[in-house]
Amino acid sequence: MIYLTEFLQVVIGGVKIGAIYSLAAIGLVVIHKATKTVNFAHGAFIMLGAYAGYFGLKFLPYSLVYLLVPIAIGLIAGGIESGVLRSLRRADHFSVVISTVFLGIAIVELVRVVYESEMLSVSPVLVGRPWIIADVVLSRETIWIGLGALTASAIAVYVFMRLAIGRGMRAMASNPRGAQLCGYSVDWIYGIAWFFGGALAGLAGLFAAPPMGVSPELALATLVPAFVAAVIGGFDSLIGALLGGIILGIVETLSAAYISSAMKGAVTFMLLFAMLLFRPEGLFPEVKRRSA
Amino acid sequence: MLSRVLRVVAPSLAIVLISLVGLLCGTYVQYVICIALIAGITGASLVLLVGLGRVIMLATGAMGAIGAYTSTLFIEHFRFPYLLAIGVGGLFGAFGGFLLAIPAGRFRGHNLAMVTLVFQAIAVIGIRELPGTGGSEGMRVRPVQMFGHQFNADYEYLLLIGACTALLAFIISALQQGRFGNTLKAIAVTEIGSEAFGINIGLYRIVTFAITSGCLAAAGGLLAPRIRILDPETFGILASVNALAYPIVGGMTSVWGGLIGGGLLSILPEVLRPLAEYKALIFAVLVILVIGFFPGGILEMLARIVSIARRKPDLQPLPKFNSRTILVDSSTTQSLSGVSAPRHGPALEISDVSVSFGSLRAVDHVTLGVESGAIHGLIGPNGAGKTSLFNVISGFLPPDEGQVRFFGESHIPGAARTYVARGITRTFQHVAIYGPLSCLENVAIGLGHNDIIQSIRSSFVDPFRDPGGIRDRQSAAEALALVGLDGRRHTTASTLSLGDQRRLEIARAIVSRPRLLLLDEPMSGISLDEEQKLLALLQDLNARLGLTMFLIEHNIRFVLDICNRLSVMSAGQIIADGAPKDVIAQPGVRRIYFGERESALQ
């Protein structure tokens, strides 16, 4: 049945795009897990990562770029948290969320003003002939991005579950007053959480640059799917973000292939709507305990 | 009366004034004023939903699109007159708001923002795919035809849009400054404090969504002829985000904030023409600065500069009350005590009620009776389960097992909203008054006449003829006089001292002539001398109105003075019940307060 190979090809296309959505969602979930705020400027950080990757690759080898860019974007995100958002934190949650929306727009417009060009191209890391398995084409780029998403989420899970910093962030998320009594300073933990989220956004930008091109529009193109993937995963679970992204990618590509391309956008939002209505805690809810 | 009318009509007058002044300027400036007025109305309608309702609304563009496309299509295909088409567009928008509000009832914060963004995206995709809307290439809009005359010149459009926006401004201003707006402010400050006085929070949210979306759609309809081509891009997500900035920059608490924010921010690109490339950046940075340093927006800046004198007390001729006469003269108290004449039989029966949180059993098979007309106290150390039991009684916490009956009727658990109508009201440990509202407005809400239709109707009618308003305000003033806050009718509640705030809560709780008053730690944080005054007030109310009272309290001296029945609770169970003097003497009670050794020495 020739349609099976086609179906598999669509699914693989969906996995490739889904892996990018997962990468974008993980950083969003990290920041939300520790600070209970959703960073609407996350898409702008991903775009910054892509631009930093484009300029970095002009002077540095891949290995250095994939190391330095996430750190640089992380520092920017941490700086924004301690500089702009810390004073806002005293205000109510409402204005913090809104300020991240306009922060994202400010970053995108700043980049559009400083670097006027239309779209920049970044050549993929793994170059070469794609593998053909039962005439289903598996390009190296798909594998590279899939691997990237897996390693990024592995790093995020390791840091969160094993490292002291991760424990501090989980403690702050679970009970801020109790965490402070254990010597974790709110400002330090929030700064680290935003640095870590920003670094993951930078990494997502690097992986998204070759397939999606480097342009200011990358910000919105990654923010909405990242949010939907995070909601599918349950917004507090890193594994959920990884799987949520893949699921979203596949569902989107299938609906575009078999229904109509306009449906792709609509399906993303229908999925989000359904998740919010029927499973707000997401498919992979973090272990929740009713505290006494 | 006059100053209330003026305050409600002022925004519309301002719009009419601007339009008239606009007639003198050049046609380009007139065009800019039209766009600014429409943006102002968009900001003003968002004040209701974003400012008062605290909803992060990202579907403003979609609502505008519904209004613009619906009105244009009705004019094209069904030959509707322009104003009627705008009205129909508004209705479609209101329906859109209604659809958006149903799921929005369950979400808060960023999830709610995402629900509105979902609506925005689906609406824009829907409009582009619908046949007859010209898709992404846009749809041409014919100039306005009214009374056989075709509008061409800018000044004609300026007058038309000026009149329509003035009307919309009046609607929004009346709602925002009237009973409806007050109720929204109350909900925003304290949801439990509103639920307890019969405010249906879910319904208010849905109606606010519908009204705001209806106005946004009408504004979209007004904009359509001025931009000649309708395309989905004009009403895209960027339009929603920019519109969200209008109430934030202008000031979220009043219709003026929306008008000023919308007007100025829509003129900004014209002023920034020389710096065109940077205008989006400047806009975003400006909003962040306002959120960071002027949370109150331009309004707060103006208020701080002009430091408007505190609101003058209202000079309405209300019948003069003297608190002494109220208590002595039976004729005036007649109207007060008519409803709650003391009847025999138990006012409150708690049978075998249990509640547990995870592994902790907070209330363990409690059975308790409160006689009608009594002042029944419940004491016990921290963590004894008093508050959990109180929340079960006041309908905020459904019990795991057991039954609560009021005056013989069985009680539907959890329906706190129905309590006011059934003559049961409460006060709160951490005073849950409506800070931004005046004392009179706080107590008026206590009356419980808070169903949605009534509050909308009185928002429009009160400033002019206000028949209902007089009776409500009269009984509210009576209640304020009863608790000794007669001179503070128009002071903002948040500026009162704690003692006065407690009095205000009591006034709010008694204005609806309840049969049973539940008091949650009325003395917490109260100074010694204030305690005596509140004690006297509560005793008076119980004696004069035959008002049964059930209270939980830590201050044992106060409990011994006021209560005629006392129960003691420890570790989820009632361990003593009866007259206060002998209950305190029981060894079991002294042990839980002073510990084992002490009773041995006794």
Added chain:
Amino acid sequence: MILQVKELQVRYGSVTAVKGVTFDVQEGECIALLGANGAGKTSTVEAIVGLIPKSTGSVFFEGIDISAKQPSTIARLGLSLVPQWRELFPNFTVAETLVAARNAASRRDPMPESYIYELFPQLAERSNSFAGNLSGGEQQMLAISRALIARPKVLVLDEPSAGLASGILDSLFEVIKKIRCEGVSLLLVEQNLELASRIAQHCLVLSVGRLTWSGPIDRAIHDESIRNAYFA
């Protein structure tokens, strides 16, 4: 003098919960802060460790002015609080809670877990279960261990007896007495006079935000006027 509090005032909006409290704690001493509910005990101690903002007044710890310091810095200096309702991390296991608590030790070397499990054998059995699933008594033990593991110089306990059945209280206060002998200065906030008298020698009585009496605890227990003030 390891802890000094001068003219401490705490205000929530129009409510002044603590109206100018002054006292100090000597090295190795145990002081009980007594008073009826709503007297302002919790507000006082939470203001001292910085969890809630102070309106006026200053606090000195080992001579350093910690009035403006963050609660996390104060905890790392060695002044740790066991909060009134324990404030544990529900999705942390007992073991992980203790590992997280070592973070407050900063330069001091934290206590080994074995010592904690010795103090509270019940916790040893439950070391892998989630804090949210522990009973009331076990949660209180874990909360105390969390504050203890960083070897604090002053331990503040805010109503350890609250919400616990009387059976558990005896063994709990035995452990607190043992902790006292390790040389840790204690500030015990308690509503129950008898339990407090088992550990503290000196006590302060707080009523409606003001210190109304201070002196040896035995006199406080028998003195009728103090008990009435207590009831005030």
Added chain:
Amino acid sequence: MRIKAHLQKLSRWLAVGLTLPVFMSGLANAQQQGVTESEILIGAFGPLTGPVSWVGSGSRDGLALAADEINRNGGINGRKIRLIFEDAVKPAESIAAAKKLTEQDKVAVLILGSGSTGAEAAGDYLRSAGIPSFNIVGVTPKIRDPFARNIFHGASPSADTFAQSWVDVILGQTPKPKKVAIIVGSYALPQASLKALEPRLQAAGIEITRTERYEQGDKDFTAQLLPISRSKPDLIVFLGHYTESALAIKQAGETSLAGLPWFVGAESIVRAFPKIAGPNAEGARSTWLLPYFYTQPEKPMQDFNRKWTALHGTPAEGRPNYVDVLAYGDMYIVALVLRKAGNDLSWKNIIEAWESLKDAKPSDFGPYASDVIFPEGFSSTDHQGNKKLIPIVVKDGDWKAR
């Protein structure tokens, strides 16, 4: 190097902003609108922000380059050109910009440097305002009909002319394709081109096997490429922006469609297209509205590149683009019209001079001008300046106009 260019631009705009009110007062007594003894005021607008900012900045810089060159060589009949460029993309902004330039700044001629729905809305206004206007970018029919005496169209032919030229190129392919698949964006410009192209392809007896749509800004085209590969076309037409076509062609290279010939719309004829699309773009065809592609060695093109860099500094990636080139050329067309209209620069006279302009090219104005556009001709019933489109193909990784 970029920051300096920005500060320079910033200071120049501030200067314009401040002097404007002063300048306006002096205009009141001019006998014709926008004309004084020493200056002719020309207004223009286009998108400087947002996703299509490359169109607006192309128009602005191209027009400024020509104006500067004309002014340095004595201007038009002794008068210098003063250009005011306003940022606008959406309908509301475009009408506001057009009204400001026409009614407040009182410019003599207005140039539409934008192709979006904004330009259509402004066109609607200009038709009633009557000011001589020059649409140099927009292809959509909405600007062209209903026909207006005061609106002229420059180097960009109409969507129908484009479509006809595409059909000719597609038919000219050897072997002649019989089955064609189309991938088209769901936004304004591609939809307009599709409406013009589809009937002509069917008329030419070519079977359209599949028409696949995609969303603006899409990056992944698996969903579109698959049904197309199943329909076994001889050639694929891609209507949309180069950032989308390049990615689609690159991804097609990794599927069974590799090696199949492609036909792309005008928006894909940019330097970055072959780079992003990679080897599979070799042989991709389109039609081009200018005589040369930027990278071609011919003298006018190289002179233009040199002059552009001299005035605007080292270009960002992708600049100068085709809008820069046609804006430069069309400014010379306006200069020729104004020179021909002589001293009486009333709207009526300008329009008459414009309609009598035949076979005009920049070098007619002065030898220093570079002939980088096709000659343009107008008449009282035909306001379309250029109708000529030549085939262009990707050879050895770059576009080559034949």
